[in-house]
Amino acid sequence: MNKIWVLTKVFLKSSFQFGTENKNTSSRLKKIAAKIGYGILILYLIGIFSFLSYQLIETLRAFGQETLFVGIFLLALLLLISIQTIFSAMNIFYFAKDIEQVLPLPIKPIELLLAKLNVLIISEYLIEFIFGLFPIFIYGYITGAGIIYYIISLVVLLLLPIVPILFITLVVMVIMRFSNLVKYKERFQLFINLAIILLAIGLQFFFTSTGEVSNQEILVTMTNVNGMVENIGNYFLVLKPAIHAIINTNEFIPLLQLIAFTLISFIIFIFIGNKIYFKGVIGSRGTALKKRKMKDKNYQEKDIGLSYVIKEFKLLIRNPIYFIQCILPAFLMPVLLFLPFLGNDNGMDIRNIAGLFNIQSTLGISILLSIISFLYSLNFIAITGISRDGENAKFVKQIPVSLYDQYIYKIIPAVFVNFIPSLILIGLVYYLFPVSIGFIVIIFLFTILFSFIHSIWMLWIDLKRPKLNWNTEYAVVKQNMNMLFEFIFSFICIAIFLLIGYLCMTINEIIFILILTFILTIALLFSNRYIRKKQDILFDKIN
Amino acid sequence: MITINHVSKSYVKGKKSVDNLNLEIKNGEIFGFLGPNGAGKTTTIKMITGILKPDEGEILLDGKNIEKQPVDAKKTIGFVPDSPDMFLRLTGIEYLNFIADMYEVPLEDRKERIEKLAKRFEIENDLGSSMQSYSHGMRQKIIVISMLLHQPKNWILDEPMTGLDPKSSFQLKELMREHAKKNNTVFFSTHVLEVAEKLCDRVGIIHKGNLIFVGTYEELKSEVKEGSSLEEMFLELTENE
Ligand SMILES: Nc1ncnc2c1ncn2[C@@H]1O[C@H](COP(=O)(O)OP(=O)(O)OP(=O)(O)O)[C@@H](O)[C@H]1O
Ligand SMILES: [Mg+2]
Numbered sequence: 094m095n096k097i098w099v100l101t102k103v104f105l106k107s108s109f110q111f112g113t114e115n116k117n118t119s120s121r122l123k124k125i126a127a128k129i130g131y132g133i134l135i136l137y138l139i140g141i142f143s144f145l146s147y148q149l150i151e152t153l154r155a156f157g158q159e160t161l162f163v164g165i166f167l168l169a170l171l172l173l174i175s176i177q178t179i180f181s182a183m184n185i186f187y188f189a190k191d192i193e194q195v196l197p198l199p200i201k202p203i204e205l206l207l208a209k210l211n212v213l214i215i216s217e218y219l220i221e222f223i224f225g226l227f228p229i230f231i232y233g234y235i236t237g238a239g240i241i242y243y244i245i246s247l248v249v250l251l252l253l254p255i256v257p258i259l260f261i262t263l264v265v266m267v268i269m270r271f272s273n274l275v276k277y278k279e280r281f282q283l284f285i286n287l288a289i290i291l292l293a294i295g296l297q298f299f300f301t302s303t304g305e306v307s308n309q310e311i312l313v314t315m316t317n318v319n320g321m322v323e324n325i326g327n328y329f330l331v332l333k334p335a336i337h338a339i340i341n342t343n344e345f346i347p348l349l350q351l352i353a354f355t356l357i358s359f360i361i362f363i364f365i366g367n368k369i370y371f372k373g374v375i376g377s378r379g380t381a382l383k384k385r386k387m388k389d390k391n392y393q394e395k396d397i398g399l400s401y402v403i404k405e406f407k408l409l410i411r412n413p414i415y416f417i418q419c420i421l422p423a424f425l426m427p428v429l430l431f432l433p434f435l436g437n438d439n440g441m442d443i444r445n446i447a448g449l450f451n452i453q454s455t456l457g458i459s460i461l462l463s464i465i466s467f468l469y470s471l472n473f474i475a476i477t478g479i480s481r482d483g484e485n486a487k488f489v490k491q492i493p494v495s496l497y498d499q500y501i502y503k504i505i506p507a508v509f510v511n512f513i514p515s516l517i518l519i520g521l522v523y524y525l526f527p528v529s530i531g532f533i534v535i536i537f538l539f540t541i542l543f544s545f546i547h548s549i550w551m552l553w554i555d556l557k558r559p560k561l562n563w564n565t566e567y568a569v570v571k572q573n574m575n576m577l578f579e580f581i582f583s584f585i586c587i588a589i590f591l592l593i594g595y596l597c598m599t600i601n602e603i604i605f606i607l608i609l610t611f612i613l614t615i616a617l618l619f620s621n622r623y624i625r626k627k628q629d630i631l632f633d634k635i636n
Numbered sequence: 637m638i639t640i641n642h643v644s645k646s647y648v649k650g651k652k653s654v655d656n657l658n659l660e661i662k663n664g665e666i667f668g669f670l671g672p673n674g675a676g677k678t679t680t681i682k683m684i685t686g687i688l689k690p691d692e693g694e695i696l697l698d699g700k701n702i703e704k705q706p707v708d709a710k711k712t713i714g715f716v717p718d719s720p721d722m723f724l725r726l727t728g729i730e731y732l733n734f735i736a737d738m739y740e741v742p743l744e745d746r747k748e749r750i751e752k753l754a755k756r757f758e759i760e761n762d763l764g765s766s767m768q769s770y771s772h773g774m775r776q777k778i779i780v781i782s783m784l785l786h787q788p789k790n791w792i793l794d795e796p797m798t799g800l801d802p803k804s805s806f807q808l809k810e811l812m813r814e815h816a817k818k819n820n821t822v823f824f825s826t827h828v829l830e831v832a833e834k835l836c837d838r839v840g841i842i843h844k845g846n847l848i849f850v851g852t853y854e855e856l857k858s859e860v861k862e863g864s865s866l867e868e869m870f871l872e873l874t875e876n877e
Contacts, residue, residue: 382762382765382769383765384761384762385761385764386760386761387729387754387760387763387764389747391764392743392746392750393733393743394736394737394742395737396737397737397738397740400734400737400738401738404723404726404730407725407726408723408725408726411725484719484721485721485722487687487717488722490685490686491685491686491687491710491713491715491717492710492735492738493708493710493711493713493739494707495706496706635687636682636687636688
């Protein structure tokens, strides 16, 4: 038992490493600043979610439907936790380098399994703390609940993530055990992971299209929402008992049910995990050497730029962690966000509503650019362009290719991947609004200009604060303070776009388009000139 | 040819990792750079190859200043770093093609050179596999091969023998000799004194950032007590500070 906790602590430390970028140079002050930064971000998120929950509860209360909140809220929390777990389980249990470090130690497989499980559960608790705790308290406060409510809801919050975590991890373990038998192991693992994610989205799509959020009468909608929650509840074992435990605090059956489900899942998990986890861990490392002679077609000559960009893409795509963390969100997020608009039956309704809004206006254009700015902020390719290479980053200085050229080659994958959200958004606009082709083309050109500007500055952030001494690829994306700056950048851009749009509201949209073209072009030219002139200094931290 | 003029570097203020280094390594020469751990070998090599900027002084490669004409200077260099874990997600042949592209090696030349070198290191049938599946030594061999494709005027290697088996180590030494014979410069760092003895035309010994000896191996022997072994010589020189 003791060993499990020691292991858990070690794993937690290695996965939540603060300020490891440059052990020698980063001062205490910087570390404290980083912690304060995290603190502010967390408080900010807690604040926003508390406020939104408060608004929602109050609105529902006006119709005497406040209990609905519990269902919607727990469902959202459960989805969030499940998605988060899908994204991180494979890494925590199999790819993290800390496993390699503890494997030679005298540890029982079950101890490793439980320690890793602890890490996953604790990181999900962190998410619950940020997104889940306060809304539930606010609900209790508004409905004037007694002390027993708070105790029960705490227990529910503690139990809620466990079953999905166990379930998803079990699936992952089976995949990894099985994939050892496959030749192209890593590709197979990636493929299966993708399939799970697509399935999760598919389910969501299924629910949005049967949920029929119509715009008729708000009460009808509410019962629909209730129905939807119930519907999905059938797929999530623990959702219904959790909801009922919180709504009816004088009944203990739901809570007991929840506990029972958790216990049973845990026993199954231990039973199967004990059998397959360790074998999977050992088998999942390394790929096989296959002997074969080189043929003429294996020797290829390419232009420097092309060869460089292809290398960047290969490294991104072949590394499952980079693929899942950097590329996938770029098209998952727009799909997830826009899916509700494409539901089969209500498409017409939404188009009717959309027709009331003139998108080909100054404000419409600014809003579109703001959405693009938000979507681009989920693309982590440029902001990890240097850090992803880790110890290899100094390679950029070894080869006889100018640092400016390499700067451009490094952002091209980011610019390319940005096409995905751009095209999805533009497609949606074309589908929903009666717009001209000319308008579509102009918006598309804007997104390309902005994509270049965005990527240049994201790589700039990475160069200023590179994270090169990581011990798992996961840390590059997930435990990287720089992401905060990416969000701040996108926030500022959104503010600027909306401000310009607002200021120019009375101006003819043709002139507005000219103004925007001018601003974006100048910004791009300036950025380009800046990196060209400063190329020597910009790469100073890479050595 | 490598020219190092009054070069100093400190990572932390007040503690010089390399202190006023002066060296000239001529064409056709194999130069061994010796020193205990933390002496400043890697730091020096990083400055020569343009990875690190010196605080003072200048470094010329075939007369080209690495800071002022980095691209031209780097074209003359082939650099084998101390860690061979480069872009492991690529296959061996992909990596070699990529490096050849960076140095603009024509197709026919690269094909011929890769085939020849891979055969010598006995990895010609492993080039199609991902470098993740390579052993440390195999990775080292790929890096060595990649850094010979453009036939660099200045071949610079940081502890190249670590991880190589005796046969491959011998092959590498042969390659170094052949490379120097073609009137190129070979500069490498090592801890292993025997290697320096048999291979180098000249050696330099760096200790705590200071160059405490430069000369031929014979000269080195005459500097210390008669009959002392290699290790003793080395210890004597580095401890008499
Ligand atoms: N990134 C760095 N930051 C701070 N100090 C450094 C850094 N790299 C090296 N040093 C310091 O510079 C000095 C020289 O290090 P260097 O790596 O050049 O030694 P070396 O001769 O290559 O040693 P080894 O034989 O172990 O490879 C050491 O004292 C080391 O602590
Ligand atoms: Mg060294």
